[in-house]
Each structure stands twice: as structure tokens, then as C-alpha cells.
Amino acid sequence: MAFRVKSMEKWLMMALLIFGGLLMMVPFIWMIGSSFKPENEFTVIPPALFPQHPTLDNYRDLFTKMDFLVYLKNTLIIVVFSFVGMFLNAMAGYAFAKFEFPGKNKFFFLILATMMIPGQVTMIPTYLIINKLGLVNTMAGIVLPGLVGAFGIFLFRQFMSTIPYDLLEAARLDGAGELRIFFQLMVPVVKPVFAVQGILAFIGAWNSFLWPLIIANDEKLYTLSVGLSLLKGQYGTEYGLQMAGAAFMVVPIIIIFIFFQKHIIEGYTISGMK
Amino acid sequence: MLKQWNKHKMPYLFIAPAVILLTLFSIVPIFIALVISFTDMDLVGLADYSNIGGVGFANYVDIFKDPVFLKSMYNTVIYVVIGVPMVVVASMGVALLLNYGTGWLFKSFRVIYYMPSITNIVAVAVVWGYLYNGSYGLFNHMLSWFGLPAQQWLQDPSLAKFSLILMAFWKAIGLNMIIFLAALQGIPRTYYEAAEIDGATGWKKLRYITVPLLGFATFFVTITTLIGWIQFFEEPLVMTKGGPLNATMSMALFIYNNGFQLSKFGYAASGSFVLFVIIIIATVIQFAVKKKEVEY
Structure with a gap:
């Protein structure tokens, strides 16, 4: 019983940690993904995290x-x-x-x-x-x-x-x-x-x-x-x-x-x- | 005298660069700031010092009648009251989560939580500005998943402050979390083992061992975070320039604007002293409260 509570606790902690971490990552993912988007993909609704036709033009x-x-x-x-x-x-x-x-x-x-x-x-x-x-x-x-x-x-x-x-x-x-x-x-x-x-x-x-x-x-x-x-x-x-x-x-x-x-x-x- | 110099030449030479630079760019400026805060120094005065005139306490009187300055004081209070507790609680919470295990997962997430705090503020502004974009931004899209209406994150005067707080919060967690983490790792395991023998559960261990023993770290994080948020500056500078309608104007940004945009050096210097006094008062109060608490 005690063991089960302990392991539940651990899963909960890890889930919280991962959820929070993913939220922290959102701006980074958004930045990297968008930096490879061609200009016409920026006005698409709904916005996508990753480009459909990746390009290096922005970096150039x-x-x-x-x-x-x-x-x-x-x-x-x-x-x-x-x-x-x-x-x-x-x-x-x-x-x-x-x-x-x-x-x-x-x-x-x-x-x-x-x-x-x-x-x-x-x-x-x-x-x-x-x-x-x-x-x-x-x-x-x-x-x-x-x-x-x-x-x-x-x-x-x-x-x-x-x-x-x-x-x-x-x-x-x-x-x-x-x-x-x-x-x-x-x-x-x-x-x-x-x-x-x-x-x-x-x-x-x-x-x-x-x-x-x-x-x-x-x-x-x-x-x-x-x-x-x-x-x-x-x-x-x-x-x-x-x-x-x-x-x-x-x-x-x-x-x-x-x-x-x-x-x-x-x-x-x-x-x-x- | 010469004998003294020869005997101690080396240490003086070693400290000379640091002492000279810090004196020139930290100690001397504070006296200059004090002096010019009693003058009407501006661009004309900068070109020719004979055009600078003393104005007594006029700057200090005027600044408390300046609606923009009063607004900036009010905004700064909001920033502090909301921002400081959020940062302290969240960074302690994240540190506790990270301290829970030792596997690769915990080590990798430590890096992830720290990353925002080493990210350049202008880059943060660029990326968050786009996240907050009213039409194409990710945040409004995420709101639509829950059926919530789109927001004008940075254009709505009542929302803009909170948008900036959220961004600064995201950036502030990492550094403070590391301080808590270092403190957590300094708590001897034997305390927990003793508590377990007495039948203490996870929550009780947290409440009666961990949190009290984090006392000093909590104090340190609170005081540095408090001082930092009183000087809240870069976020409004790069995101909103204090707008809309001065809704995000902080005291520090007010000083910067008056000094470097309007070239009212004397007026800005008086503002900076008001800010300095507020920081000193806040620090003294913190230490007084700390003294009342029990030491572990």
C-alpha cells in the first residue's frame, strides 16, 4: 500500500515536471519552427508550430x-x-x-x-x-x-x-x-x-x-x-x-x-x- | 610613504584596475546623480556646463506632481505585488520537483527550466511579441481551443501589464530555481530519515523540514526578486515602451525615458533617487521581518 502511494506520487511529480517544462519550451519551439517558415505561412489561421515548406531564406x-x-x-x-x-x-x-x-x-x-x-x-x-x-x-x-x-x-x-x-x-x-x-x-x-x-x-x-x-x-x-x-x-x-x-x-x-x-x-x- | 608603497606595490597594482573602474562608474556617478538632481541639466547643459542652473528641490516636488511618474509608481506596485510571490513560489515549486529524482529526466528538465533566464531580452521580446500577436499569435489560438475570445495582449491597457508579468515570470524562474536547488541539496538526508522513523509522510516532511530549512534561500530569493521587480525595466522597454497610455510604464523606464529620450538629465536623476530610497526602504523592511523569524 505504502509502496503504491509512493509510486503514484512519483508519477504525479514527473507529470507535473514534464507539463511545466513543455510550457516553458513553447516560446523556443515557436521561435525555431517559425524561423524556417516562408513569409506566406505567417498569415495562415490557425497558426502551425512547424513550417509546411521549410526555408533558410530568413537566415540568409x-x-x-x-x-x-x-x-x-x-x-x-x-x-x-x-x-x-x-x-x-x-x-x-x-x-x-x-x-x-x-x-x-x-x-x-x-x-x-x-x-x-x-x-x-x-x-x-x-x-x-x-x-x-x-x-x-x-x-x-x-x-x-x-x-x-x-x-x-x-x-x-x-x-x-x-x-x-x-x-x-x-x-x-x-x-x-x-x-x-x-x-x-x-x-x-x-x-x-x-x-x-x-x-x-x-x-x-x-x-x-x-x-x-x-x-x-x-x-x-x-x-x-x-x-x-x-x-x-x-x-x-x-x-x-x-x-x-x-x-x-x-x-x-x-x-x-x-x-x-x-x-x-x-x-x-x-x-x-x- | 615611498617605503610603504614599495612594500605593498603588488597588491595595489592588482586591485588598481578594479578599484579605479568601479569608483569611476559606480561611486562617482552616485554623487553626480545627487548633484544634478538639484539642477535643470538637459541637452543644452550637456553641451556647455555653464548653462546648468540649480533649482533646489523643484525636481523632487515636480516629480510627485507628474501624472506619468505617479502612474509609473502605481504600475510598479502592481508588478511587485503580483510578480514577486509568483516567482518565489513557482521557483521553489520547480526546485522541489527537480529535486525529487536524480534520473536523466530530472537533469534534462533542469536545463529546460533554466533556459529562459539565459535568453536575451530582445530575442524574448521578439518571440513573445509574436506569441501575443492579436491575429496570428499562438496564445490567441490556444485560447480558441477552450472557446475563449481572442485578446489584445499588448494593446489592451488593463491586460498589457499582466502580459509583461507573465513574460518576466517565465524568464525569472530559472535562476531562482537554481538557488533553491542548491539549498535543497544542502539539506542532510538524515533529517528525512529521522522523520520517516517517526512516521512522517511526504507532505509533513515538506511542511516541517524542507520549507523551514529553505529559510535562508527563500529570504535571499525574495529580497533579490523584490529589488529586481522594483527596477522592472527591460520588459516594458523592449515590448511596449511603456504604452498603451503609460499602462506598462515602470519607474525605471520613466527614468530612462526622461534621461535618454527627453534628455531631462536633472529630472531623471531625481527620479532615480526616489527609486533608490524605495529600494532601501523595501530592503530594510525585509531584513526587519527576517529578524523576527526563527533561525534554523
Whole structure:
């Protein structure tokens, strides 16, 4: 009897899980299916999930009607800079974890305090600063404000604090320079944090929208998401093109996520979120 | 002084890039925002700072007389009151379901539930805009299966808010569910075994062990979700631009519009401080409520 209740419960749980999951999937299925539809299938009632005559025209149009190749290039540049930023976070985290220096706690508090400031407050002044520096409509203006982040620094510091000093002292006695110790000793040891931070940095940079939208006036600097919002405005009724653009943004990130998802989920355990 | 510098040169060099960038783009801006919120800074002022004049508290007085700002405050309250409980309960529920088993099915669905939260907001807007389409959208078609009339999801002022909430809800579950999942996996099995010996059933175990032990995770998710929804911004920006008739205008979008569309930098900055104060108050209340609860 007890066994039967238990197994009923399990079936119910699985049914709920699958039902909810399918609902979550609807927008993705709709996007992928529609991105292969030719233009005349969009006004068919009732709407079908999948195309009757699949076509790649929508994807081709992304590169002929729009400059998606340029947007892709810009997005990848931002991704590369986000990795640079990650190393800057790691260096700062390393200094806070493994060095004693005057003002250490004050600096660390300053960094943590930035986590509490809402983006809407800093948005306008940051734009004014970028403007004053003459960086409006430049890649530097897009990248610099978000290059480093308090949360990343905090995470690196937490993890690096657990590494014994002996290891560092031994390297110093061997005459290794501090930079070399950082890159050749610390970086390999904290690889799991780099894995998590690297994926999160990639996702963040790939999806970056608001700051490029504010800073880039020139289409040459548009990222994929800004380009996609332009597409939404310009080709408001061409759903095939829109769906292809959305799929072009979403599918790569999902593939990367599926490959690395184990690290991301572990990452939340590392960050002490218990 | 020089001796100190030489001794501690390396750590200072290590933290320098991060400290400089965060100071320049997070700490300094907050002071600039405070100062310009008492001025009439606009595009003319941006071109030549000598055109900026102090206006005292006028921006702060005017903003509370601005019907659009008041409307945006009301909308933000609706977003928070409906959105936050929905997200917290659903992400905890999904985490419990996912934690129920360990097979491939559970692992795959973990990915599926997480996917929306890594999906770009513009892509989400594009796809959901089409799902919500009045004539050719999937949602109206699904309603017709149940004999329900077609809806103008984004054009109807009273429905548009809820359409945005539904979309944001879909996107918010994944990240919070992972936080609950990490917390669930930290609960020792022995607690459940002890309860089973005492004859506790599934529901009782959930009620008296799991949910109380999720206390900290629930607190964390609630507070981050609350702060996030007070700043509700990207969804109305990309879906409706605050329309129809400002029905979806949030406070954050109001600030953005005044700053970057209307170039009223001073006025927008004062709005951003009102928002900041509201966030601080909400956070303090959360911590006060938390303090009253029992710690496990």
C-alpha cells in the first residue's frame, strides 16, 4: 500500500515536471519552427508550430537585409573584453585574499558597496562621464563601465582565501615574480571559479543590450541584441526574419549552456548559496 | 610613504584596475546623480556646463506632481505585488520537483527550466511579441481551443501589464530555481530519515523540514526578486515602451525615458533617487521581518 502511494506520487511529480517544462519550451519551439517558415505561412489561421515548406531564406536575409555579420563581430569583441574583465576581477580578488596592505578593508568595502547601487541611478551620470571622456559611440565606451564587477571579485576572493599560503611562499622563495605566481599558480588552482565566471561573462556579454544601445549611435558598433531590436522596429511585420534573428542569438547560448551547465549549477554551490 | 608603497606595490597594482573602474562608474556617478538632481541639466547643459542652473528641490516636488511618474509608481506596485510571490513560489515549486529524482529526466528538465533566464531580452521580446500577436499569435489560438475570445495582449491597457508579468515570470524562474536547488541539496538526508522513523509522510516532511530549512534561500530569493521587480525595466522597454497610455510604464523606464529620450538629465536623476530610497526602504523592511523569524 505504502509502496503504491509512493509510486503514484512519483508519477504525479514527473507529470507535473514534464507539463511545466513543455510550457516553458513553447516560446523556443515557436521561435525555431517559425524561423524556417516562408513569409506566406505567417498569415495562415490557425497558426502551425512547424513550417509546411521549410526555408533558410530568413537566415540568409539576416546577412543581406541586415548587417548581422557586423553585429556578430561587435558582440564577439565585447565577449573578449568581458574575459579581460574577468581576469581583472580575479587579480583584485587575489590581492584581497592573499595580501595584507594598508586600507585593504576600506577598499573591499568600497567594492562591495557598489553592489547595492541600482543601475538606474548610475545610468545617467555614467553616460555623462563617458560623454566627458569623449567615448560616446566608441567600443571603449560600451565596454568600460561593465568591465569589472563586485560580485566576481567577491567570488574570486572567497575561493582564493581557501588556498594555503605555503604554496605561494614556496613559489616566492624560488624567485617567481608576483605576476607569474598569479598566472601560473593561482589561475590553474581556481579553475572551477574561472569556468563559472567565464560562462557567466560570456552569457552576459553576448546578451548585453542596454549599454550598447545607449552608447552606440553608429550601426557599425551595434551588437546582436541592438541589431535585433532595430530589426524589430524596421521589419515589424516580417516575422520570419525576426524569428531567425532571435534564433541566431538564442541558439548558440543554449548550446554553450548545455555543454557547461554542470559548472554553472555547481557555481552556485561554490558561492556559498546553501 | 615611498617605503610603504614599495612594500605593498603588488597588491595595489592588482586591485588598481578594479578599484579605479568601479569608483569611476559606480561611486562617482552616485554623487553626480545627487548633484544634478538639484539642477535643470538637459541637452543644452550637456553641451556647455555653464548653462546648468540649480533649482533646489523643484525636481523632487515636480516629480510627485507628474501624472506619468505617479502612474509609473502605481504600475510598479502592481508588478511587485503580483510578480514577486509568483516567482518565489513557482521557483521553489520547480526546485522541489527537480529535486525529487536524480534520473536523466530530472537533469534534462533542469536545463529546460533554466533556459529562459539565459535568453536575451530582445530575442524574448521578439518571440513573445509574436506569441501575443492579436491575429496570428499562438496564445490567441490556444485560447480558441477552450472557446475563449481572442485578446489584445499588448494593446489592451488593463491586460498589457499582466502580459509583461507573465513574460518576466517565465524568464525569472530559472535562476531562482537554481538557488533553491542548491539549498535543497544542502539539506542532510538524515533529517528525512529521522522523520520517516517517526512516521512522517511526504507532505509533513515538506511542511516541517524542507520549507523551514529553505529559510535562508527563500529570504535571499525574495529580497533579490523584490529589488529586481522594483527596477522592472527591460520588459516594458523592449515590448511596449511603456504604452498603451503609460499602462506598462515602470519607474525605471520613466527614468530612462526622461534621461535618454527627453534628455531631462536633472529630472531623471531625481527620479532615480526616489527609486533608490524605495529600494532601501523595501530592503530594510525585509531584513526587519527576517529578524523576527526563527533561525534554523
